Amino acid sequence: MINYNKIEKICRKYGADFEINAPLALYTTFKIGGPCDFLIKINNQELVSEIVKSEIPFRILGNGSNVLVKDEGIRGAVLLFGRDFANVFTDNENAYCEAGANLTSVCHTMRDASLTGLEFAYGIPGTVGGAVYMNAGAYDGEISNVLVYAEYIDEDGVIKRLNEGFSYRKSSFMSAKRVITSASFKLQKGDKAQIAAKMEDFMNRRRDKQPLEFPSAGSTFKRPEGDYASRLIDVCGLKGFSVGGAQVSEKHAGFIINKGNATCKDVLKLTEAVKERVFKETGFMLEREVEVLG
Ligand SMILES: Cc1cc2nc3c(=O)[nH]c(=O)nc-3n(C[C@H](O)[C@H](O)[C@H](O)COP(=O)(O)OP(=O)(O)OC[C@H]3O[C@@H](n4cnc5c(N)ncnc54)[C@H](O)[C@@H]3O)c2cc1C
Numbered sequence: 001m002i003n004y005n006k007i008e009k010i011c012r013k014y015g016a017d018f019e020i021n022a023p024l025a026l027y028t029t030f031k032i033g034g035p036c037d038f039l040i041k042i043n044n045q046e047l048v049s050e051i052v053k054s055e056i057p058f059r060i061l062g063n064g065s066n067v068l069v070k071d072e073g074i075r076g077a078v079l080l081f082g083r084d085f086a087n088v089f090t091d092n093e094n095a096y097c098e099a100g101a102n103l104t105s106v107c108h109t110m111r112d113a114s115l116t117g118l119e120f121a122y123g124i125p126g127t128v129g130g131a132v133y134m135n136a137g138a139y140d141g142e143i144s145n146v147l148v149y150a151e152y153i154d155e156d157g158v159i160k161r162l163n164e165g166f167s168y169r170k171s172s173f174m175s176a177k178r179v180i181t182s183a184s185f186k187l188q189k190g191d192k193a194q195i196a197a198k199m200e201d202f203m204n205r206r207r208d209k210q211p212l213e214f215p216s217a218g219s220t221f222k223r224p225e226g227d228y229a230s231r232l233i234d235v236c237g238l239k240g241f242s243v244g245g246a247q248v249s250e251k252h253a254g255f256i257i258n259k260g261n262a263t264c265k266d267v268l269k270l271t272e273a274v275k276e277r278v279f280k281e282t283g284f285m286l287e288r289e290v291e292v293l294g
Pocket residue numbers: 029059060061062063064065066067081099123124125126127128129130131132133134135136137138173178179180181210212216217218219291
């Protein structure tokens with residue numbers, strides 16, 4: 001039995017906003033997912049530590065841009081990292097970002113401070129916490145290349161730091177119940193105009209190639225060794241293939257999009273059908289990048 005009075009009391013103590021029965025579709029870029037019992041808008045580190053120590057069951061959400069929330073939603077609490085915990089500071093060549101800061105505004109701050117090294121992250125629609133967890137990357141860059149340490153709350157509610165255990169779209173945060181609260185990055189002094197031009201170039205490439213006009217969670221599958229998921233899906237003739245409201249994008253075969261009213265079940269069915277067909281026709285076993293929550 002989940003003690004909701006206890007969660008509410010902790011939230012009030014820290015002045016954190018919360019929502020009961022929050023429709024998670026509104027908190028994911030896929031616009032899919034049922035409600036969660038208790039959504040807590042994280043506003044400081046001690047709040048996280050107290051929730052962890054309280055042993056209330058919880059899941060974590062950043063901008064919801066790499067998750068597929070089940071249609072039945074999530075029981076227990078969801079810790080939402082967003083604008084209430086999103087400070088970004090720079091000091092010389094170092095940057096310190098709270099976990100809820102979104103990568104777009106972090107990149108703007110770095111550009112304004114003439115710091116180079118994070119341009120690759122411009123246009124990835126996630127938070128700092130989600131990007132560290134996923135070791136997000138693009139255009140030959142990835143978070144772990146510039147990370148000095150990530151600060152997190154461990155299973156006992158204790159604050160710790162970590163700077164190892166990263167590989168392609170993987171981090172050691174995936175195998176343990178740890179809540180990332182901030183990240184520190186090491187960058188270099190650069191030329192503001194060049195940094196801005198690089199960011200703009202990356203954003204234009206995204207606009208050209210990605211179906212940004214539809215809800216999605218970005219690339220559905222990881223890049224298999226020796227090829228590209230989008231190329232493999234394309235050669236199997238799967239562009240436009242759909243199940244219910246979920247469709248393999250006609251613009252970019254690596255994206256599954258929500259054409260309208262797609263359910264989590266539609267996306268999962270489509271994902272499995274794509275994997276099966278690609279394996280049968282090319283011998284590559286695709287692995288899902290998007291995480292299922294619920
Ligand atoms: C249009 C589009 C383009 C994209 N392009 C790219 C790209 O180029 N490269 C790329 O790598 N990804 C890309 N993505 C995927 C996604 O944006 C990234 O994986 C991003 O880092 C996820 O961050 P988030 O805050 O949205 O995390 P969420 O989706 O909210 O969460 C993802 C996972 O991280 C966990 N998590 C989130 N915050 C924390 C925290 N504070 N502590 C512990 N765990 C946490 C969640 O529990 C979940 O398991 C794209 C997505 C879209 C929709």
